[in-house]
Each structure stands twice: as C-alpha cells, then as structure tokens.
Amino acid sequence: MDAFASILSAEMAKKKPTTKPAGATASEKSAPKDEATTTSKYLRRADIEKARQEQYRAEQARLEAERAERALKKRKAEEEAAAERERVLEKRQRLREEKQRAAQEAEAARRAQETAAASTPDDDAKDSLAPVEQMDEATAIQKLRDLHEPITLFGETHAQRLRRIHKLTHGGSSSPGTPRRTPSPPPLSGGELLVDPKNVTSDPAYVRRQLLGWFQLVISEWQIMLAGRDDELKESYQGKLATQAMTQAIENLQPLFRHLKKGDLDEEIFAKIAELVIEAQARRYVRANDVYLRLSIGNAAWPIGVTMVGIHERSAREKLHEKGKSAHIMSDEATRKYLQSIKRCLNFAQTRWPPEDPMQIMG
Template structure:
C-alpha cells in the first residue's frame, strides 16, 4: 500500500507541474481551472516547434560564420601562393641565367640549331636563357636513355679520331713503351686456393693485379690491329666492348682495393682467377656459373610455402644465392668477368681441348 501511495503521489505531482508549465506558456489557459488533454498536447507541440526553430537558426548562424571564415582563409592562402610563385619564378630565372652564362649571340645560335624560335613574345633575355637550358636538359635526359654499348661506340669513334691526330702530330712516346714492356714482363703471382681459409686478405691484391693485366693486354691487342681493321664496324664494336668491360669492372676493382668483398663472392672470384691462370677455362666457367646463378635448382619460394619448411629455408647459405640477381652493378661486372675469360682463352689457349668453352 505504501508503494502504491507513493507512486500515485509522484504521478499527481508530475501532472501538477506539467499543468503549471502549460498555464505559464499560454495566456488562455491561465484563466481556466483545468486543461484538456488536447490543449495540453497542442501546447507541447507548440513548445517543440519553437525549440526546433531556435536550433535551426542557431545552426544557420554557425554555418554562416564557418563559411565566412573558410572563404577568408582561402583568399589569404591564394594571395600567399600567388606572391610566392611570382618570387620563385623570378628567383629561378635569375639562378638559371647566372649559372648558364652564355652570350646572347650563342643563345640565338643554339636555339636556331635546335629549330626553336630565337625569342618568344614578351620574353626577356633571362627567360630565353632559361628556355634554352631547359631544352638542353631535356635532350641530355633523352640521350641518357640510349643503350650503353651504342654510347660507348660513339665515344670510340671520337677517341679514334683524336688518337690518330695525336700520333700524326708527335708520335708515340718511347718511355711509355718501355714502361708498358716492363709491366708486361712482371711475373704473375699465382693465386693460392688455400689462402681462402688461412689468409684471404692476400688474395685481393693478387686478383686485382691479374685482372688489370688482362684488361691491359686486351687493350694492347686491339691497338696492334691495322688501321683499316680498327675503323671497320667489327673493329669498332670490339674496341667498344673492351672499354665497356673496363667501365663495368670498376666496382669490382674498388671492392678489391678496399678489401671489402663478401667472403662467398671472394671465393668464387678466386676460383675463376685461379683456373684462368692455369688455363683451365672449363673449370673457370663452372665457377662463373656458381657465382652468377648459384646452386639452387629452382627459385626459392616456389616450393617452400608451408610452416614446416621454415627450417629448410634457414639452412640455405650464401653459395646458393644468385648474385647476378642482386643488383645491376653486380650483374655488369660478373658479365665482364666472362668477357675477360673469353679473351684469356683466345690469347692463352688451354693445354687440353677439354678445357675449351
């Protein structure tokens, strides 16, 4: 009973407060002793609509303020960007004109040679220099995408012309000839395979000197050819291949001089050098294949996909890695080693026909 009485009392108090609020908001309801349910619902609906109208106006005011501030920020940003781009453009033109210091006559001559107008409408001298510099940079970039061998071949043509003029003017130096002969007469220190385990640091200078000597002998053999053979298409390609091989071997020589070669690669290069010195070119080719493609009969990852093969994957050592796939620089000097092997086999033929490759 106490619970029912308290609940009834709370409900009566709630209705009384609702009725007082309704009378306070409506002048007609103030004069009445009671209010019907329909009038009470009408007052509630009116109050709800007024609240919604206030919320709508508040949101519109906030949205208008946001739009104004956003428009102000965009205008400021555009103004800053325009001023910065103008100053950058002027700085770039000045910098290009300062670094690209050529006369106006030279600028006109180069533009005419490229088939470009010597001056555009309202173009200043600095802007014209900048346009010429841009055109030349674009040509250099497209020229750099040519084949390396073709670029070397063009350089060989220029080098042969300069060399012929030099020989006609002053002749070959006898001191240089004697120095070449003394270098050739120097005995080659054989590469010992046992040093891989005991003293690997001794192998770097021996391999370096032997490969350098092979390159020099290759170059001298090409220089001894008749002039008509040198200037033939096949002769130019042979000279370009030798020069390209020398360029590609520079990273290898750098590693040998700094003694920074990895042990597994040093072992294969030592084997190649050792077999070349002994004129066992078939064995040298086997070591070359070990260096280039490794021992792996199939690519790693094709069959080892499960969780149980992880232990087998961890047991793979560096000798099974194809070093030719590591990077482009390594691929180039490994390929150049094979070219040196081919030249050595031509100049120093093997004692047994079974060692021919």
C-alpha cells in the first residue's frame, strides 16, 4: 500500500501546474502566449488583405512610373518630328523662293534685253516710227480699237503703246533684206474675252482670238489651283491623277489652238465651240453640256430613244447617211481628244466660277 501511494503521489505531482514566484513580471507571463502565437500555422484574414493591398499599391506605382516614362519619350519624339517637319518645310520654302527669284531675275533680264533692242531701232525704223510718235493717247486708243486690239496692256506706257501700234501696222523694225513677218496679235484679257453671239458670223477672226484667250485663261487658273495644293495632296494618288488629267488636256488642246490661230477650223465645230463658250461664260453649264453632247455625238444620237421600226428606223438611217452632214463628228482621233479636253475645261470652269442658279450645275 505504501508503494502504491508513493507512485500515485508522484504522478499527481507531475500533473499539478508549477506555481511561479510572486515577483514575476507581465512580460514573462505573456511570453509563452506570444511564442505560441508566432509558431501557429494559421494566419489572420486581415493580415492577408493588408499584404495584398500593399502589393497592389506597389504594382500600381510601378505601372504609373512606366506610363509616365513612355509618355515623356513619346512627347519628346513628337517634338523632334515636328521640329524636323518644320525644318523640311522651311527648306522647301527657301528653295521655292530661290527658284522664283531666279525666274524673276531671268525674266527681268530678258525684258531688259527686249527693251534695249526695241529702244535702238535703225534709221529706217526711226523714220517710219516718227508719224506714230506724234499720235496722242485718244488717237492711239481709237487706232487700237480699229485693229481689234486691247487698248492697253499691263504696265504699258504711252510710248510702248505707240511702239505696239507701229509693229501692228508696219510689221516692226527689220534690217534691210530681211523679209517682214506679220506678228501674231497679242492675246485678249479681261472683258475682251466675252464672246458676242453676233460676232460669230460677222467677225469670226476676233471670235477665234476670244476662244483661244478663254481656253488659255481656264488652263492658267487650272494650273494655279493645282499648284496651290499641299505637298501631301500632290503626292497622293488622287493628286497625281488630277495633275495627269490637266497635262493630258493641255496636250490634247494644242491641235485646237493651232486651228484657231490659222483660222482653218471646221465651221460646224467652230460654231458649236463658240456656243459652248458663250454658255460657259454666262455660267449656264447645263446648256453648255448639252452643246458639248450635240458637238461630240453629232447625228449619231438620232436613233437613241426612238422606236426602231418602220418609218422611224428609215428616218434615222437617212439622217445618219445624209450627205453633207457628219454622222459622228468624233470620228477623227485628234478631234475626239480635244473635244474631251474641252469637257474637262468645262468641268473645271464650273468649280472655278460656280453658277448662281443651282439648276445649272452639271451632274
């Protein structure tokens, strides 16, 4: 019994907690608890959420820094590209101004040579020019009107006007033994280009000069319009097509210009072109287009739209094969080309000088 009691006492002593001395501090009491907490295998959800938020903020700060760096690089690249474009534009402008200056100097030199050559006529020319130099301004203007010439040119003085009258009436000064050639009259300008329908039959030579001047005016305005475009538009596909169309139209109009200068244009074509120009100058472009259709298609348009049976068909065939009338005026290749170029000039004139009546806009 004593042995059993001793063993039981020993076991109970093991199970009994050890008491700490009264002087122990609070930190020593809480030490085992903190140690147990740090060695625990479980984490609090608040700690996990806090760590995730800190990681998210760090990632956003890094992305913002990278974004700011890329924006800075892009802004620097755009500034450099803009500066480069500005330098290129300045260089092009400088080259253009140099070319214009060189052309103006060459033109001034040429005019100076012509003035010097014209201001030193020989003795025979001086004798023949003497009556003209005594002409006053009113007489000179009336003389030019009688010659169907412009009364004054741009920047022309009275002495130059008298010299022009002398050249028109005497063929200019020439050296002995040199055959005199009648100079071509100067082109018309301004209000002198307006064609009067009465002059088509009464004064066809003057109307031919008016037609030639009007087509040259349209071409010059066309060239100015295309030259004023941006370089980017000029180098585009549509810009190159527009330039090519203008160049082709100018080239195809040369036979018409030669016929107008020589005065050997077909009477029917001349009358229709004069009517077309009259309508275009009045900004009646729909009527001008109708005249162009009658001019280009001719009598070949007669069978279109009629019932091709019986007398209608026979009448159409008789119209087409009637002697003295062309069934198709565009059978000639050169004529076909300059008539198409006239249509292109008409289209440009509609955009350059738009009609007041919207119903006169061609489709």
